[in-house]
Structure formats: structure tokens, C-alpha cells
Amino acid sequence: MEMILIMGTSGLLQVIAAFLFWKLIRITGHRLPWVFIAASLCVFALWNGTQIYAVIFKKALLSWPNLPDEILELISSILILSGAVYATPLFMSIKRSREELKGSEEKLRSLTSQLLTAQEQERKRIAMELHDELGQALLVLKLQFSAIGDKLRKDQKSLAEGVQHSLAYLDCLLDNVRRLSWDLCPAVLEQAGLSQALRQLLNEFGGHHKFVQCSIDIDDIDDLIATGSQIGLYRVLQECLTNIGKHAHATKVAVAVKRQESGVSFRVEDNGSGFNMSQVLADKTASGGMGLAAMDERVRMLGGAMGITSEVGKGTRVSFSIPLSRAKSEA
Numbered sequence: 001m002e003m004i005l006i007m008g009t010s011g012l013l014q015v016i017a018a019f020l021f022w023k024l025i026r027i028t029g030h031r032l033p034w035v036f037i038a039a040s041l042c043v044f045a046l047w048n049g050t051q052i053y054a055v056i057f058k059k060a061l062l063s064w065p066n067l068p069d070e071i072l073e074l075i076s077s078i079l080i081l082s083g084a085v086y087a088t089p090l091f092m093s094i095k096r097s098r099e100e101l102k103g104s105e106e107k108l109r110s111l112t113s114q115l116l117t118a119q120e121q122e123r124k125r126i127a128m129e130l131h132d133e134l135g136q137a138l139l140v141l142k143l144q145f146s147a148i149g150d151k152l153r154k155d156q157k158s159l160a161e162g163v164q165h166s167l168a169y170l171d172c173l174l175d176n177v178r179r180l181s182w183d184l185c186p187a188v189l190e191q192a193g194l195s196q197a198l199r200q201l202l203n204e205f206g207g208h209h210k211f212v213q214c215s216i217d218i219d220d221i222d223d224l225i226a227t228g229s230q231i232g233l234y235r236v237l238q239e240c241l242t243n244i245g246k247h248a249h250a251t252k253v254a255v256a257v258k259r260q261e262s263g264v265s266f267r268v269e270d271n272g273s274g275f276n277m278s279q280v281l282a283d284k285t286a287s288g289g290m291g292l293a294a295m296d297e298r299v300r301m302l303g304g305a306m307g308i309t310s311e312v313g314k315g316t317r318v319s320f321s322i323p324l325s326r327a328k329s330e331a
């Protein structure tokens with residue numbers, strides 16, 4: 001009985017191995033050595049099956065050549081060796097592919113980070129041009145219009161009205177230029193520092209979304225974060241809030257920025273619609289949304305790792321930490 005059990009178990013294992021090897025034939029491109037190994041395993045399984053049959057029913061099912069155990073051992077050793085010989089280049093090519101993939105990923109990351117840095121520099125340049133060139137030109141134009149207005153006689157009422165309209169229009173244009181320049185490169189970062197800029201960002205968000213209850217808990221972290229890193233962090237938080245405004249339909253938003261021994265932790269939570277992360281990642285190419293990917297890359301550039309947890313109907317939480325050593329070393 002014990003012998004039947006052992007033979008049965010080994011037969012079953014051989015059938016499973018033969019099945020798995022057989023399934024791999026197509027993946028290996030019908031390579032002959034693999035076909036040979038798989039076929040041999042099938043023969044072994046069949047052999048074992050007929051042996052069990054013979055032990056149970058005391059008669060042979062098939063008349064196999066009566067091979068001694070030593071020959072069988074030799075055949076299985078050859079099979080194992082040929083499997084190992086064949087598998088070696090296979091695993092080497094897997095290793096090579098992995099290394100190539102890693103190299104491509106690193107290149108892509110470095111390209112993305114260069115792209116984000118260049119984008120930021122370009123934004124700053126355009127913001128300055130807008131502020132210094134266009135803004136100043138509009139200001140000069142406004143002064144000239146005012147001077148013309150002052151010189152008009154009292155009976156030139158329609159002209160005076162035209163000047164007033166133009167002045168109002170110029171004020172509007174100046175506001176737009178200032179807003180555009182601010183959006184491109186928030187000057188508050190340089191003037192008041194990151195903590196203040198983040199508080200202002202949240203206050204503005206609260207101002208634009210009157211029905212959202214905002215809870216803000218931001219420590220002073222300016223001495224911990226290098227100047228060069230501040231714009232990246234500002235952009236990440238900005239994208240979090242833009243996403244909440246655009247997608248979440250939340251009624252509560254909580255932002256916490258905390259000083260910690262090892263660095264600075266950031267957390268942005270909302271109680272909105274939430275989303276299915278794997279679905280969004282799968283839809284990535286079709287939807288073309290780049291916000292989450294850019295956030296992830298910016299955090300990675302600062303030495304952190306972003307974590308997003310989101311559940312449909314329950315809200316979203318974005319959290320990450322920036323290590324202190326990294327933040328200071330860039331100062």
C-alpha cells in the first residue's frame with residue numbers, strides 16, 4: 001500500500017511537471033531541446049502510470065523494454081543536464097532584458113526630471129518677461145492714457161469716457177498679466193518661503209471652493225527644505241489641490257506638513273469621489289493625464305516616495321516624506 005502511495009505521488013508530480021513543461025513549449029518558440037525535455041517528461045509520467053497499473057492489477061498495461069534502473073537514472077540525469085544547459089542562455093537573456101529595462105527606466109526618469117527642471121526654468125523666464133516687459137509696457141500705456149485724460153478739455157466728454165474705458169481695460173489686462181505671471185512662477189516662494197506659499201495656496205483654494213471645508217496644519221519648514229527643492233514641493237501640493245478641485249467633489253480637505261526628525265512629511269486628504277488607482281494607471285495613455293506621474297517624479301527627484309490611497313466614494317490620500325539629508329544637501 002505504501003509503495004502504491006509513493007508511486008502515485010511521484011507519478012502525479014511527474015504529470016504536473018510534464019504539463020508545465022509542455023505549456024512552456026510555445027513560449028520558448030518550439031525550441032527542440034525544450035520539446036525533447038517536455039516529451040521525455042511525458043514518457044516518464046506514462047511509464048510511472050503503467051507501473052502503478054501493473055502493481056495494482058498485477059499485470060502489465062504496456063510492454064515497455066525492460067530497462068535497468070541505472071539506465072533510467074542515466075536518462076534522467078541527461079534530461080536534467082540538457083534542461084540546465086538550455087535554461088542557462090534563457091536565464092541570461094532574462095537577466096539582460098531586466099538590465100536593459102532598468103537602464104531604459106533610469107534614462108526615462110532622468111529625461112523626465114530634466115524635462116520638469118527645464119519646464120520650471122522656462123516658466124520662470126516667461127513669468128519674468130510677462131512681469132517685467134509686458135507688465136511694464138502696459139503700465140507705461142496706462143500712464144500715457146492718464147496723461148491724455150488729464151489734458152482733455154471739459155467739453156470733450158466722449159473722449160474722456162473713451163480714455164476711462166481704456167484705463168479700466170488696461171487695469172484688467174495688468175491684473176491678468178500679474179495673475180498669469182504668478183501662476184507661472186509664484187513669487188511668494190522667494191518672498192515669504194515655502195510654508196507661507198503653501199498656506200496661501202490653500203487659502204486661495206478655499207476662496208475658490210467656498211463649500212469645501214479646509215483644514216490646514218503646516219509647520220514652518222523653510223529652514224529644512226533647500227531653495228531649489230521648494231518649487232517642486234509647491235507644484236506637487238498645487239497638483240493635489242487642482243485634482244481635488246477638478247475631480248473629487250469633496251466637502252473636506254485636510255493638508256498637513258510636519259517637521260520630523262528624519263525629514264518633512266506631507267499629507268493631502270479629501271473625502272471626495274476617490275478613484276480606482278489601477279484603472280487610472282491602465283487608462284493613462286488614453287486619458288493623457290500627466291498630473292500624478294509628474295507628482296510622483298518630482299517627489300522621487302527629492303528623494304521621497306509618493307503613496308496614494310484612494311477608494312471610490314471614500315476619498316483620496318496623498319502622502320510622502322522628503323528626507324532631511326537630501327533636502328539640506330541641495331541647499
Ligand SMILES: Nc1ncnc2c1ncn2[C@@H]1O[C@H](COP(=O)(O)OP(=O)(O)OP(=O)(O)O)[C@@H](O)[C@H]1O
Pocket residue numbers: 243244246247248270272273274275280287288289290291292293316
Ligand atoms: N483627489 C482626487 N479625487 C478623485 N479622483 C482623482 C483625484 N486625483 C486624481 N484623480 C483621478 O486620477 C486621474 C489622473 O489624475 P492626473 O492628475 O494624473 O490627470 P488629470 O488631472 O486628469 O490631468 P492633468 O493633471 O494632466 O491635467 C484623474 O483623471 C482622476 O480621475
Ligand SMILES: [Mg+2]
Pocket residue numbers: 239242243289290291292
Ligand atoms: Mg491632474
